[in-house]
Amino acid sequence: MRQLYLAATGQNRGKTTASLGLLNGFLERGLRTGFMKPVGQRTVIDHGQPADEDAVLMHEIFDLREPYSAMSPVHIPRGFTKAYIAGEVVEDLGDRIRRAQVTYADHDVLLVEGTGHAGVGAVIGLSNAVVAALLDAPVIIISEGGVGRPIDEIVLNASLFERHGVGVAGAIVNKVDIDAQPGIRDILERGLAPYGIPLLGVLPVRPILSNPTLEMILEGVHGEEIHPGPDLDRVIDGVAIGAMEPGHMLERVGPGTLVIVPGDREDVILTLTTAHLMGPAGTANPGEFVGRGERSMLSGHEGAAIGLVLTGGYRPRQAVLDAIRRADLFATIVAEDTYSVASEVHDLLVKTHPADTEKIALIKALVAENLDIERILAVAREPAQIWR
Numbered sequence: 085m086r087q088l089y090l091a092a093t094g095q096n097r098g099k100t101t102a103s104l105g106l107l108n109g110f111l112e113r114g115l116r117t118g119f120m121k122p123v124g125q126r127t128v129i130d131h132g133q134p135a136d137e138d139a140v141l142m143h144e145i146f147d148l149r150e151p152y153s154a155m156s157p158v159h160i161p162r163g164f165t166k167a168y169i170a171g172e173v174v175e176d177l178g179d180r181i182r183r184a185q186v187t188y189a190d191h192d193v194l195l196v197e198g199t200g201h202a203g204v205g206a207v208i209g210l211s212n213a214v215v216a217a218l219l220d221a222p223v224i225i226i227s228e229g230g231v232g233r234p235i236d237e238i239v240l241n242a243s244l245f246e247r248h249g250v251g252v253a254g255a256i257v258n259k260v261d262i263d264a265q266p267g268i269r270d271i272l273e274r275g276l277a278p279y280g281i282p283l284l285g286v287l288p289v290r291p292i293l294s295n296p297t298l299e300m301i302l303e304g305v306h307g308e309e310i311h312p313g314p315d316l317d318r319v320i321d322g323v324a325i326g327a328m329e330p331g332h333m334l335e336r337v338g339p340g341t342l343v344i345v346p347g348d349r350e351d352v353i354l355t356l357t358t359a360h361l362m363g364p365a366g367t368a369n370p371g372e373f374v375g376r377g378e379r380s381m382l383s384g385h386e387g388a389a390i391g392l393v394l395t396g397g398y399r400p401r402q403a404v405l406d407a408i409r410r411a412d413l414f415a416t417i418v419a420e421d422t423y424s425v426a427s428e429v430h431d432l433l434v435k436t437h438p439a440d441t442e443k444i445a446l447i448k449a450l451v452a453e454n455l456d457i458e459r460i461l462a463v464a465r466e467p468a469q470i471w472r
Contacts, residue, residue: 085188085189085190085191085192085193085194085466085467086192086193086194086461086464086465086466087193087194087195087196087219087220087221087222087464087465087466087467088106088193088194088195088196088221088222088224088253088460088463088464089196089198089212089215089216089219089221089222089223089224089250090102090103090106090195090196090197090198090223090224090226091198091201091202091212091216091223091224091225091226091241091245092198092200092201092225092226092227092241093201093225093226093227093228093234093237093238093240093241094200094201094237095200096228096294097226097227097228097258098226098228098256098258098259098287098293099197099198099226100138100141100197100435100436101258101287101293101436101447101450101451102224102226102256102258102287102451102455103119103138103142103195103197104141104142104145104436104444104447104448104451105447105448105450105451105452105455106195106451106455106457106460107119107142107146107195108146108448108451108452109451109452109455109457110192110193110195110457110461111146113457113461115192115193116190116191116192116193117191117192117193117194117195118148118150118154118155118187118188118191118193118194118195119139119142119143119146119148119150119155119194119195119196119197120139120154120155120156120157120184120185120188120194120195120196120197121136121138121139121155121156121196121197121199122157122158122181122184122196122198122210122215122219123158123159123160123181123198123199123205123208123210123212123215124136124137124138124139124156124158124159124160124199125159125160125199125200126138126435127159127160127161128140130143130144130152131152133151133152133153134152134156134159134161135152135155135156135159136156136159137435138197139152139155139156140152140438141435141436141437141438142155143155144438145438145444150187150188151187153184154184154187154188155184157180157181157183157184158177158180158181158210160208164208165207165208168207168208168209169207173208177208177209177210178209178210178214178215178218181210181215181218181219182218182219185219185467193461193464194221196215196216196219196221198212198215198216199212200212201237201241202225202241202242202244202245203244211244212245213244213245213247213248213250214248216245216248216250217248217249217250219467220467220468220469221250221467222250222251222252222253222463222464222465223245223250223251223252223253224252224253224254224255224256224284224460224463225238225241225242225245225252225254225255225256225281226255226256226257226258227255227256227257227258228257228258228259228260229257229258229259229260229261229289231265231268231271231272231275234255234257234272235272235275235276238255238276238279238281239276239279239281242279242281252280252281253282253284253463253464254281254282254283254284254460254463255276255281255282255283255284256283256284256285256286256287256455257272257283257285257286257287258286258287259287259288259289259294260286260287260288260289261288261289262286262288268286269283269286272286284455284456284459284460284463285454285455285456285460286454287450287451287454287455288450288454290446290450291319291321292319292442292443292446293443293446293447293450295319295320295321295322296319296320296429297316297317297318297319297320298312298313298315298316298317298318298320298342298390298391298414299316299317301320301342301391301393301414301416301429302316302414302416304428304429305393305416305418305420305425305428305429306418307393307416307417307418308416308417308418309415309416310394310405310408310409310415310416310417311408311409311412311413311414311415312414313390313391313412313413313414313415314412316414318340318390318414319340320340320341320342320390320391321338321339321340321341321390322338322340322341322342323341323342323343323344323426323429323430324336324337324341324342324343324344324389325343325344325345325422325426326343326344326345326346326349326352326353326356326392327345327346327349327422328352330351330352330354330355330356331355333352333355333356334355334356334359337356337389338389339389339390340390341389341390342389342390342391342392342393342414342429343356343389343391343392343393344392344393344395344422344425344426344429345392345393345394345395345422346394346395346396346398346422347394347395347396347397347398347399347400347417348396348398348400350400350401350404353392353394353400353404353407353408354404354407356389356392356411356413357404357407357408357410357411357413358407358411359389360389360411360412360413361410361411389413390413390414391413391414391415391416392408392413392414392415392416393415393416393418393425393429394415394416394417394418395418395420395421395422395425396419396420396421396422397417397418397419398417399417
């Protein structure tokens with residue numbers, strides 16, 4: 085049984101994307117492939133069993149037959165870390181992972197997905213570096229777009245793996261704007277070469293894989309829904325803060341922009357709703373909402389914003405709420421201030437779910453087209469020993 089351990093330089097770098105695409109590639113080659121998330125931080129209940137949500141994702145997409153006790157041997161529910169530090173957890177958690185590994189002894193390949201950066205899990209004695217050493221699995225480190233930052237992060241994480249005797253087989257850089265950075269692959273390859281870390285591939289940025297949908301925004305900020313808009317499954321293109329004059333605000337938003345704005349900034353809200361209505365398909369009379377002096381500013385605008393998050397707990401006047409609904413804009417009201425909400429949206433963890441068929445198909449195609457599956461398979465190797 086050959087093994088590969090997918091680590092990352094931090095959260096949301098693309099481990100699950102790479103895992104899903106690689107697992108699909110291995111299975112398409114007729115290899116009996118297993119999946120394990122040794123230490124999970126996001127536990128769900130599936131078929132009456134607790135498991136990390138990434139294990140559930142792979143189980144459902146690929147109809148994997150192994151039990152969740154093997155796919156997700158250690159998961160960390162709320163309060164577990166404090167209990168561990170207090171000495172209330174006496175079980176050998178590493179033994180759970182070793183026993184899970186035995187389940188896959190007759191497989192061709194075992195793909196192991198880590199959690200966060202190399203040191204995540206150290207608080208319970210199971211950092212990614214420790215777990216990879218425990219499984220005797222070579223590591224591929226995943227980072228995200230840029231030049232200096234991914235190289236710095238990959239080298240930093242590699243040092244902890246190497247300290248634990250884990251071989252770093254290479255790196256993958258995700259969310260790369262290839263069109264804007266011609267030659268970026270060669271630059272990254274040369275930047276990693278002095279550290280003996282091969283670049284195994286780059287994955288181009290795709291907004292649908294990294295940006296949340298409006299429904300995720302609604303759930304993530306725990307807001308009161310004012311209007312759902314035409315499609316809660318729509319992926320946002322970007323975020324803007326409505327903290328400037330309406331005319332300047334219009335210059336910074338487009339049809340896919342989510343605008344976070346205090347609920348008492350009715351001037352900004354009305355400008356955005358009116359601009360949306362006055363787009364190519366709009367029929368609004370701008371005089372209903374804005375002054376005559378602003379009409380030229382709005383004229384010909386191709387629709388402004390996909391939705392609004394109204395902050396501070398301020399509820400606009402009924403006429404303003406009616407304008408939002410007439411424009412058919414997504415809108416929610418939250419109690420927190422604009423800065424706090426913007427931070428929540430920025431940190432919103434966008435996960436892939438089994439029902440995301442379009443997203444899953446894109447991930448499979450993206451990995452197949454941009455990563456050399458055979459080369460990645462070549463760096464997988466058998467452990468020196470499987471504990472029984």
